[in-house]
Structure formats: C-alpha cells, structure tokens
Amino acid sequence: MAQPLLTRGLRRWTRTPVLGRIAVIYALGRLVTTGLLALAASQSSPLSRFGAHPDLADYVVGWDGQWYWTVAVFGYPSVLPVDASGQVSENAWAFMPVYAYLANAVGFGEWGRGALLVSLVAGFGACVSLHRLLRARIGTSAALWAVAFFAFGPLAALFQVGYAESLFVLLLLVALDLVARRRYVLLYAIIPVMGFTRPGVLAFALFLGLHGIARWWRRDAEPLHGREAVHIVALGALATAVGFAWQVIAAVVTGDPGAYLKTELSWRRNWLADEAAAFVPFEGFVRGAGFWAGRWGLTEGAGWLLLALLVAAAVSLLLRSRAVRALGADMRLWSASYVLYLLAVFFPQSSTFRLLFPLTPLVGALAVPRSRTYRWGVLLVSVLLQGLWIHQMYGLAHTYWQVP
Structure with missing residues (x-):
C-alpha cells in the first residue's frame, strides 16, 4: 500500500512545474526554520540579548x-x-x-x-x-x-x-x-x-x-x-x-x-582593544588570525599558518574540485573575487559565517549528481547546522562569539 502511494506521490511531484516545486521546498524550509526559532526562544534565558522567552x-x-x-x-x-x-x-x-x-x-x-x-x-x-x-x-x-x-x-x-x-x-x-x-x-x-x-x-x-x-x-x-x-x-x-x-x-x-x-x-x-587607527587592506584577517589563535591557546604564528592553510584550501577547491568546476568559470571567478574581498576588508569573527552567504552559487557543487543517500544526508546536516546556528546566535546570544 505504501509503495503505490509513494510512487504516485513521486509521479505527481515530477509533473509539478519547477516553480511549484521550488515553492514547496521553500515553504517547508520556512516551517523548519520557524520551528527552530521557536525552540531557541523557548530555551532563551535572562542572560540572552533577547531575554527569557x-x-x-x-x-x-x-x-x-x-x-x-x-x-x-x-x-x-x-x-x-x-x-x-x-x-x-x-x-x-x-x-x-x-x-x-x-x-x-x-x-x-x-x-x-x-x-x-x-x-x-x-x-x-x-x-x-x-x-x-x-x-x-x-x-x-x-x-x-x-x-x-x-x-x-x-x-x-x-x-x-x-x-x-x-x-x-x-x-x-x-x-x-x-x-x-x-x-x-x-x-x-x-x-x-x-x-x-x-x-x-x-x-x-x-x-x-x-x-x-x-x-x-x-x-x-x-x-x-x-x-x-x-x-x-x-x-x-x-x-x-x-x-x-x-x-x-x-x-x-x-x-x-x-x-x-x-x-x-x-x-x-x-x-581588539588596540585596533588600527586606519583601515589597511588584509590587516583585519591577519590580526584576526592572531587574535583567535590566542583565544584557542595557540601562538600567533600558528594562527597565521591556519589562515594560510584555509586560503590554500579555498584556492584548491576552486581550481581542482570537479564538482566546483562543473559550475563553470564564472561561478568560480565570482567565488574567488568575493573570498578575496572578505580577506581584504573584514575582521574574522562570528559574523563571518553570515558573510559567506553570497557564496551561495557554490551550493550547486554539493548537488552535482550523486546518490540519493548522500543528498538526503547533506540536507539533514544542513538542518542540524541551521539549528546549531540559531541556538547560538538567537537562543543563547550572550557572548562575543554569538553575534550573527
């Protein structure tokens, strides 16, 4: 009984216009986000920026x-x-x-x-x-x-x-x-x-x-x-x-x-208590690497090394990843341009995750044809990470690294 229902459901889904399918996906996503925000609100304490409940x-x-x-x-x-x-x-x-x-x-x-x-x-x-x-x-x-x-x-x-x-x-x-x-x-x-x-x-x-x-x-x-x-x-x-x-x-x-x-x-x-008196390109990320290394019990040099490794990994991803290459040259050029822009003008902190939002086209690399199990797994991990981000930035929201 369940199999025919599933088959009919899939058939109806494939017959639905693409715009309708996008609308359904988006509406379901908003329901999930609303639930996660409501859960964060229920767990909010007087210490939170938003207060209790x-x-x-x-x-x-x-x-x-x-x-x-x-x-x-x-x-x-x-x-x-x-x-x-x-x-x-x-x-x-x-x-x-x-x-x-x-x-x-x-x-x-x-x-x-x-x-x-x-x-x-x-x-x-x-x-x-x-x-x-x-x-x-x-x-x-x-x-x-x-x-x-x-x-x-x-x-x-x-x-x-x-x-x-x-x-x-x-x-x-x-x-x-x-x-x-x-x-x-x-x-x-x-x-x-x-x-x-x-x-x-x-x-x-x-x-x-x-x-x-x-x-x-x-x-x-x-x-x-x-x-x-x-x-x-x-x-x-x-x-x-x-x-x-x-x-x-x-x-x-x-x-x-x-x-x-x-x-x-x-x-x-x-x-930074002793921030630079004037803006210097790339200075923010260089100082930020040292700042966060100190918070993690590492030396400044280790922080700079981690930053260099992250940049090298990003370059390698854009140049060598088959899934990213499938998106075409323009998507890779935009991604490289935006990453370079971030490195030049921002100081890395918790808001950096939000600042990665304009790299949205790269999500296509996660969807390049793979197994159904893989895709559902990515979707599940996405929801879990969304819940974690909402919990930290809106549910707890009481310390310097909980700023969206």
Missing part, C-alpha cells in the same frame, strides 16, 4: 535588524558619535539604505513586519534565481537539490529576520545569471541597487574584470564583440564607483572624510 518578532528586529530599523526611522547621523576616548563609535553609517527603507515602505511604517516580508519574498526569489542559474550547468534535478540545500541551509534563518542578506543574494544571483546569459545592459539597473543594499559590490567589480579577461582569453571559442567589451568595462567602472560611493556620501553628510571607515573599524573594538 522572547517572541519571534523580537528576532526579526534583533541584532543588525535594530540598526536597519534605526536607519528607516531616524536616518543617518550628520555628526558622528564618539566614545569616552574620542573615537568614533558604532552608528548607522555601517548599514546601507535600500533594505531599511524598502522594509519600512512595505510594512507601511511597521518596520518589523515589512522586514520579514522583504526577507521572505527575496529568499524565495533567490531560490528561483539559483535554480535558473544552475540548471544549465548541473541539470534540473541537481539544481532543485541545490535549492533545497539553500532553503534548509545553516544560514536559512536569514530569510526570516531583519537582515539585508536575502535581498542582496537575490540581486547577486540575478546579476550572475545576466552575466552568464551575456545580457549586460540590464546590469546597469541591478548594480546600483545591489551596491546600496549591503557591502560587496566591489567584489562584483573585481568579478567583472576577471570575467572580461576570461572572455578575451577564450575569444577564439566565443567571440568577444566590441559592444560586449565596452559594457564589461563600463559595468566594472560603475560597480567600482558604486562601491566607493557610500564612503563619499558619508563624508559629505558628516564632514569627516573617513566617516564610513571609522564607523566600520569601531566594531573591531569589540574584539
């Missing part, structure tokens, strides 16, 4: 969501706040405006409701865009599994809280798909919105440069027409300009040329 709505506007709400309601300060030592302290300039104001508009003034809706809808759009991006490379079935790994993944809670990641990843996946289809003109509209949603558009500028070089290198196999070359160069310039525009805007409004970078560096004082 918070409402799920508290999670939506928690952590960075509070900053986006501040932007939507109060805007950006014209005078930078400073601490007792005279250094610039944490403020709204670290958060881009698109998500904050869009959530406020969608929620008709109820920012938390709007943020939840924007994140949910953007997450579904990202799933659809991910499938569209991957299906020509790894097949429709494998692309659906990639969507499942994404929708149930370790960071899937970002689809249900007030963070800009889901909107940024939607825009990113659309942009990558446009590049893959050589529809460069539409990127003139996507890049500015992406750039004012969250940091990362400078990595896209680097990707466009590498993409242009790759197109030129393979011009015998795929001709690079003059108009396409002009678009690639112009779009790279646009992405670069947008990437630095927020620093200029912050400088003009506050009258401080270093307003944005000083604001970003202020967050490092949560970990």
